[in-house]
Amino acid sequence: MDVGQMRRQWVEYTKSLFMEGFLDSQFEQLQQLQDESNPDFVVEVVSLFFEDSERLLNDLTRALDQPSVDFKLVDSYVHQLKGSSSSIGASRVKNACIAFRNFCEEQNVEGCRRCLQQVKQENLLVKNKLETLFRMEQQIVAAGGSIPNMEQIGF
Amino acid sequence: MEAGFAASSSSKGFMDTGEQPHVLAVDDSLVDRKLIEKLLKNSSCKVTTAENGPRALEVLGLGDHQRNTLDANVSKVNMIITDYCMPGMSGYELLKKIKESSILREVPVVIMSSENVPTRINKCLEEGAQMFMLKPLNQSDIKRLRCQLMNCRS
Numbered sequence: 001m002d003v004g005q006m007r008r009q010w011v012e013y014t015k016s017l018f019m020e021g022f023l024d025s026q027f028e029q030l031q032q033l034q035d036e037s038n039p040d041f042v043v044e045v046v047s048l049f050f051e052d053s054e055r056l057l058n059d060l061t062r063a064l065d066q067p068s069v070d071f072k073l074v075d076s077y078v079h080q081l082k083g084s085s086s087s088i089g090a091s092r093v094k095n096a097c098i099a100f101r102n103f104c105e106e107q108n109v110e111g112c113r114r115c116l117q118q119v120k121q122e123n124l125l126v127k128n129k130l131e132t133l134f135r136m137e138q139q140i141v142a143a144g145g146s147i148p149n150m151e152q153i154g155f
Numbered sequence: 156m157e158a159g160f161a162a163s164s165s166s167k168g169f170m171d172t173g174e175q176p177h178v179l180a181v182d183d184s185l186v187d188r189k190l191i192e193k194l195l196k197n198s199s200c201k202v203t204t205a206e207n208g209p210r211a212l213e214v215l216g217l218g219d220h221q222r223n224t225l226d227a228n229v230s231k232v233n234m235i236i237t238d239y240c241m242p243g244m245s246g247y248e249l250l251k252k253i254k255e256s257s258i259l260r261e262v263p264v265v266i267m268s269s270e271n272v273p274t275r276i277n278k279c280l281e282e283g284a285q286m287f288m289l290k291p292l293n294q295s296d297i298k299r300l301r302c303q304l305m306n307c308r309s
Binding site for chain 2 (some may be wrong): 014023026029030032035038041044048049052076078079082083084086087088089
């Protein structure tokens with residue numbers, strides 16, 4: 001595959017991530033913030049997010065496993081996860097957190113547990129998608145190309 | 156930059172002539188700290204981050220173990236932007252402490268939150284917050300922020 005084909009593939013893949021709702025415009029913000037002084041900005045922020053989300057998902061699993069569930073605590077974890085997912089544009093994770101908070105408010109344990117599974121799934125999905133995207137970026141750069149600018153291609 | 160934006164005599168001025176404004180960004184979320192830092196740096200600001208209220212107060216020279224005088228070693232901060240929801244000291248409580256300080260009360264404080272709660276917003280504005288911003292922040296939010304604080308005419 002030549003660099004041109006790799007770049008086109010990257011564009012198509014990125015578009016699909018937006019269209020399928022995995023990412024929203026906040027992710028574009030991150031991409032636009034990346035520059036020569038900070039060429040790995042997106043990867044760095046996204047990595048921080050997944051470290052954070054893994055920790056929070058473990059905390060949530062533990063909290064929902066307790067004989068008497070502390071919903072205030074559960075809600076505070078979900079609030080944090082909703083915030084950071086929103087900040088990187090991980091839209092489906094964010095939306096799953098919004099639903100989760102509703103069940104916290106209702107103090108519905110089963111509902112919360114279902115939501116936790118949902119959030120875990122969405123987190124894993126977007127993680128895989130982004131890993132694929134970043135791999136494509138590495139290949140483009142290794143082949144001497146540059147990562148396309150979504151703004152420039154009018155997306 | 157127009158010379159007209161030089162700090163006026165009546166306020167500390169968000170932008171000292173020719174210097175990069177120094178912003179203190181306070182947020183318990185590491186992801187958000189990284190994001191706000193980059194947003195501000197891209198707008199030519201010098202940035203210090205703090206992960207909670209007490210740490211922010213230390214940076215400002217108002218820490219528990221510091222005397223309430225302007226420490227010569229404490230870098231002058233031109234603006235503070237803080238998250239509202241933080242464990243321990245909230246952004247609101249931090250705002251109050253800053254406004255209670257005779258040295259720092261003139262420094263503009265901006266509150267950020269992921270939740271659009273009118274009573275929360277009003278409470279902060281009444282306590283002296285310059286602006287309230289909804290998260291997640293983007294580049295145009297930061298532009299708007301700088302504009303407002305420098306009394307831009309757009």
